[in-house]
Amino acid sequence: MNDRERREFEAGLAAEVDVWLRGEPTRRSFIKRFGQMTGMLAVSGPLLGSISRSALAQAAAQLADPTTPLGQAQAAALKASTEGPADGSAYRAVQAAKKLQGVTLNMTYEAGLQALDPRHFSGPMWEQLTGNKSNVVELSHPDQYSKPVAEHIAGSGAYDILDIEPAWTPSLADGGVIAPLDDYIAQYMNKADFDDYHPLFKALPTYKGKIWGFFDDGDMFALYYRKDVFADPKLKDAYGKKFGKPLEVPKTWEDYAQVAQFITDQMAPDLYGAGHFRKAGSPGNQFDFLQQFRANRGEFFDGDMKAQLASPAGIKTLENMIAANKASIPGNNELDAVSLWAAFLQGKVAMIYSWPPTGRMAANYSQSDTAINFIPRSSIAGKVGYAVVPGNPEHATGYSKALAADSANPEAAYLFMQWATSPPVSLARTMLPYALRDPYRLSHYKSELYGALWPDAKEYLVNLCNSANVGLLDMIMPGWQDYALSLDRMCSSVWAGADPKAALETAAAEWDQTTERLGVDSQKAFYAEYRKLPGSSADHTVEALGMAVKL
Amino acid sequence: MMSDASPALPSTRPRSRLRASFSEWSDRHFRWLLVVPAVLLILSLSIYPLAFSLWVSFVNYDFQIPGHAFVGLKNFAMVISDPVARRSLILTVLLSAADVVIELGLGLALALAMVRRFPGRGLVMSILIVPLFISPVIVGQAWTLLLQRPFGPTNYLLGQLLGHEVTIGWLTEAPWLYIALIIADVWQWTPFMFVILLAGLTAIPPNLYEAAELDGVGGWQAFRLITLPQIAPIVSLAAIFRLLDAVRLFDTIFIMTGGGPGTRTYTSSYYLYTVGFTQFHLSQATAGAWIFLILISVLVGLLVKRLVKAEPA
Numbered sequence: 032m033n034d035r036e037r038r039e040f041e042a043g044l045a046a047e048v049d050v051w052l053r054g055e056p057t058r059r060s061f062i063k064r065f066g067q068m069t070g071m072l073a074v075s076g077p078l079l080g081s082i083s084r085s086a087l088a089q090a091a092a093q094l095a096d097p098t099t100p101l102g103q104a105q106a107a108a109l110k111a112s113t114e115g116p117a118d119g120s121a122y123r124a125v126q127a128a129k130k131l132q133g134v135t136l137n138m139t140y141e142a143g144l145q146a147l148d149p150r151h152f153s154g155p156m157w158e159q160l161t162g163n164k165s166n167v168v169e170l171s172h173p174d175q176y177s178k179p180v181a182e183h184i185a186g187s188g189a190y191d192i193l194d195i196e197p198a199w200t201p202s203l204a205d206g207g208v209i210a211p212l213d214d215y216i217a218q219y220m221n222k223a224d225f226d227d228y229h230p231l232f233k234a235l236p237t238y239k240g241k242i243w244g245f246f247d248d249g250d251m252f253a254l255y256y257r258k259d260v261f262a263d264p265k266l267k268d269a270y271g272k273k274f275g276k277p278l279e280v281p282k283t284w285e286d287y288a289q290v291a292q293f294i295t296d297q298m299a300p301d302l303y304g305a306g307h308f309r310k311a312g313s314p315g316n317q318f319d320f321l322q323q324f325r326a327n328r329g330e331f332f333d334g335d336m337k338a339q340l341a342s343p344a345g346i347k348t349l350e351n352m353i354a355a356n357k358a359s360i361p362g363n364n365e366l367d368a369v370s371l372w373a374a375f376l377q378g379k380v381a382m383i384y385s386w387p388p389t390g391r392m393a394a395n396y397s398q399s400d401t402a403i404n405f406i407p408r409s410s411i412a413g414k415v416g417y418a419v420v421p422g423n424p425e426h427a428t429g430y431s432k433a434l435a436a437d438s439a440n441p442e443a444a445y446l447f448m449q450w451a452t453s454p455p456v457s458l459a460r461t462m463l464p465y466a467l468r469d470p471y472r473l474s475h476y477k478s479e480l481y482g483a484l485w486p487d488a489k490e491y492l493v494n495l496c497n498s499a500n501v502g503l504l505d506m507i508m509p510g511w512q513d514y515a516l517s518l519d520r521m522c523s524s525v526w527a528g529a530d531p532k533a534a535l536e537t538a539a540a541e542w543d544q545t546t547e548r549l550g551v552d553s554q555k556a557f558y559a560e561y562r563k564l565p566g567s568s569a570d571h572t573v574e575a576l577g578m579a580v581k582l
Numbered sequence: 583m584m585s586d587a588s589p590a591l592p593s594t595r596p597r598s599r600l601r602a603s604f605s606e607w608s609d610r611h612f613r614w615l616l617v618v619p620a621v622l623l624i625l626s627l628s629i630y631p632l633a634f635s636l637w638v639s640f641v642n643y644d645f646q647i648p649g650h651a652f653v654g655l656k657n658f659a660m661v662i663s664d665p666v667a668r669r670s671l672i673l674t675v676l677l678s679a680a681d682v683v684i685e686l687g688l689g690l691a692l693a694l695a696m697v698r699r700f701p702g703r704g705l706v707m708s709i710l711i712v713p714l715f716i717s718p719v720i721v722g723q724a725w726t727l728l729l730q731r732p733f734g735p736t737n738y739l740l741g742q743l744l745g746h747e748v749t750i751g752w753l754t755e756a757p758w759l760y761i762a763l764i765i766a767d768v769w770q771w772t773p774f775m776f777v778i779l780l781a782g783l784t785a786i787p788p789n790l791y792e793a794a795e796l797d798g799v800g801g802w803q804a805f806r807l808i809t810l811p812q813i814a815p816i817v818s819l820a821a822i823f824r825l826l827d828a829v830r831l832f833d834t835i836f837i838m839t840g841g842g843p844g845t846r847t848y849t850s851s852y853y854l855y856t857v858g859f860t861q862f863h864l865s866q867a868t869a870g871a872w873i874f875l876i877l878i879s880v881l882v883g884l885l886v887k888r889l890v891k892a893e894p895a
Contacts, residue, residue, distance in 0.1 A: 173859050174859075176645070181645075202645075202646050205648070206648055310754075311843055311844075361731050362733075362751070365730050365731055365751065365753045366730075519842075520842070520844045523842035523843035524845075527843035528755075529844065549647065
């Protein structure tokens, strides 16, 4: 080292010593601390991960009082899983899954109430039975489609089990996002369980001759009405005098609007004839239009896949819906599904049609769990009757469980799906007060335990089964989101004053654009497949095909 | 002077030389080393996604159509030819302009009222700025609860005031739904203007007003000739900041109107969200986002240029 280098070294050393004495950070101390922080970060990742995993770990299954119907159904599910019958799907799934211990299944669920079942009941019970853990990934409804697709493109294998709309099955199957179950079914399942599905739902996961999931949520629309209002002698008398026919629960959409208007005229502002969830995106508009349009014998597409919305059936449908809106509670067009439930439960509305939880809430069964405390207690328990929606009711959305094609544990994932949707376990799941899973198996509709949940529960189950007999399916084909969005926009613009014919033409043009975007020939083939399903049109329902289930 | 008993100096062996030269290099470039992590972070979280989105906008990236074929400008053309996209852009401009103008006026009025000290001023100011800390989603939900029929109390209260029944559909009928959206936005963001303008007002030297008072200048003239010119740069700054935020209006619309009725309350952000995450046409949504970004950049460029000009040399 020459003199210059020595002087520089000493000056640097002195400077470092000075700043150290002053307590200021030096380059050395900075690098040291930076290294320490980096090390801490590296360590804290796994540490925090293990702490959070421990905190979020499944607790023991929340079981109801064993003397209650729910408790008995849960005990029966447990017994079927552990003791058999040996050829039962639940038992066989558990026995097979025990050999795959240590697997953690990542399963998607809609965020909120839907996810409570796997968090509080089915997930912990599966772990207790098999030693296999479950990790519930809560997603918004649109993300239940987009995230699995994105993860599939990335090849991440992030999910094992997907909760999907049946309408998404063709897209996800063709896109390679989900895997067929046929081989596993042949190996593990009791085929008799298929015959336990209501015929409307049985074929939903089947596409191009393969089975792509297990149907898991019977989202049948049904009509819920105030029995006391329809039994009111004064009202019956007045209605008879005015219309020359008895006051009855409506069976046609014209009658529905007429009865609703009559009740509103007679009883408002204490009670209004009807209410609907018509807010944009709520998503009542598209489901209501789809069911009424087909009840009016409307066809979605012609032979060239041109949209047929702007037809006499379309006009008639919108006119009926407008008439019903006028007869409804003020703010009808601003309501979403939850607001409508609130209005009905508070006794402000005589008739609504909605998803099956309506019946459970009206009887105050759902509200027995704190998870549903955002829904008001029912003031009309015991006064609610159940009927089939005029014409044909919509099976609005529903859910299937599908196996993610990129799952690292496909067999374990399949076994959970088989177990969770098996007759005894699915019954217990649909009976959970906070569950939004609705009956879909014949054994659910016939269940004495479910029928004992509240005084009128048996009638409720019979009505859901009858609704499924004449029920209509959403469009099970690619582009469903686009087609549905166009309908929602069309309806809400008509409620705001747009000309119905012009709105129908706009929606039809949007449908044609969607069809062209996805390929006319390809969509034509999908539509042809869809048309084969029971419930694709009013003259092709389960009942029309001679497969109706009578309880 | 250094004594002979000083500690032994580092040897001049090649390894030490290497260390010394590294030390010298690190001394010279240490500042750059410090910014490397930040640069890497920006590149990975900002530049890469931006470049990826550019690629997405030129290919098919639709969750319903397999493959990523190059489609040229088709995605951009689809956005430009979509009447909903054009209407949403116009609504974005109108709503943003209305929001910013009203918030600026109210914010200035509040700032002028609060610039002088009075008992309880601190408490009033604290209450005034509370909306700023509330999530826009909660703001949207709160206003929905107030306005939505049949549960919201607004129509009832208006009926009591006016002496007759009020049946306004605040969330479904034009022009009321636009007014409702503006009210919600103004309620939340006027405090932002207020805080910035109050800071500007308190920074005006009091001697200017004292001199003006000696010259017999009245209150209005003082405001016009002293206050306004003095706070003009900060007014521009506040307006630009707020405008840049207002054009992204999404949350309250998502909650209050769901974009409806029809597509009447689609703003550009809501349109892009719908195309991308309801219909899953990601490439079209990305192309739309790029168009929107370019338009916003032009606007920002113009406003910043104006702001820089407004600043004294």
